[in-house]
Amino acid sequence: MSPTTRARSALVAVLASTALLGAAAMPAAAVPPTASADHAGYDSLARLGYQKAVAVRVLKGVFEQGDTNVVDRYVRPGYIQHNPFAPDGAEALKNLGVGFHQQFPDAEYDVKRVIAEGNLVVVHSNMVTTPGTRGAAVFDIFRFQGGKIAEHWDVSQNVPETSANGNDMFSTESWPRTRQPGPAWLTASSRKLVTEAFDEIVVRKNLSAIDRYFGPEYHQHNPFAVDGVEGAKAGLGAYLEAFPEVAFSRKRVIAEGDLVVVHSHALTAPGERGTAFMDLFRVRNGKVVEHWDVIQDVPETSANDNTMF
Known part of the structure; x- marks a missing residue:
């Protein structure tokens, strides 16, 4: 994040x-x-x-x-x-x-x-x-x-000019370095792991669970966060410190092989419009090893009668 x-x-x-x-x-x-x-x-x-x-x-x-x-x-x-x-x-x-x-x-x-x-x-x-x-x-x-x-x-x-982790917002850094999803038999376990990790770490704000769910060689593609497990703790910790009332609502999870996308809505304070998140996680050997995301503020008005979620 x-x-x-x-x-x-x-x-x-x-x-x-x-x-x-x-x-x-x-x-x-x-x-x-x-x-x-x-x-x-x-x-x-x-x-x-x-x-x-x-x-x-x-x-x-x-x-x-x-x-x-x-x-x-x-x-x-x-x-x-x-x-x-x-x-x-x-x-x-x-x-x-x-x-x-x-x-x-x-x-x-x-x-x-x-x-x-x-x-x-x-x-x-x-x-x-x-x-x-x-x-x-x-x-x-x-x-x-x-x-x-x-x-x-x-x-x-x-896409910003620089990145805090040296990775771009799109490449694959974990092995094997492919953009294709892993085999279908991995889908159910990957979905389960990422859903549990997201709910425990992001929704319930339990940063200590990062050690349980993330691999030691965790690659970060959010341009404002540093690489590694410690970087994930520091980045999310700073976010929670800046917005102690933030509440994440998980809207949908889509998984294929070792890749899992979580679409969510974050409200940093009651009554605001909030922010749309899409996070992509890669799972290898039962751990989250890589993360990409895209973040967009929910605008005041909409051209349709639907929400972003």
Whole structure:
């Protein structure tokens, strides 16, 4: 976790002003088959692979190419939007994509990881609207229904110029250094470990539990926290000292293999709007060994009637 909630970036301000949702992309080769009712009968791995490909294809088509046909093909008309700067509905998504592509014709979306469990897909990416800039770190969550995207949540944060730990916000430092999730048989144990660790350490604020759940070679990608178990204790300790009334509410957990995403809402004081968090943890040999996150303040107003959660 970040020691403090950082100010929103100029890039996020651009997204707000143009009413755009955060996005990510994969290489153009990742083109899924046509959605149909037959997907309900797919075996689990095929279904997850299909959903991953669809999520990335829609984001790439809409926000890199301004292609509205992918929305007609893969997004349900009643698409539910939780990005506070974008309205509900597939037609609104098409309009936003066209406007985005006109304003940022050279935008690039560098997908780092795609994680899927059940009907949910998480895309972790580096969103760059202007080539040569650092861009933003983005997590997108998509919910599928009947082979099409039905709902979307996201959290975005500017990539700062420097990092307290020397790691960027996207690389893999733990071994093996791959961005792909581990084997499916690890999913249940990884989900259980991370859920327990999050609830004990973050929700119940028991910092002593870090030693029980974290591995000795803990790699940190939050740019404002240092590496290692001691760095995690110091960073979270400083956050709790600065905001002693903070209350975290865990909203959803998505796991695949050794990767687990936790989407949560933090209120640093009663009555405030709070902050949206998405934390990604890697589990190896029964311990958390790596952490990435993206943090965004909940704005005062929203273009839709939904919360960010």
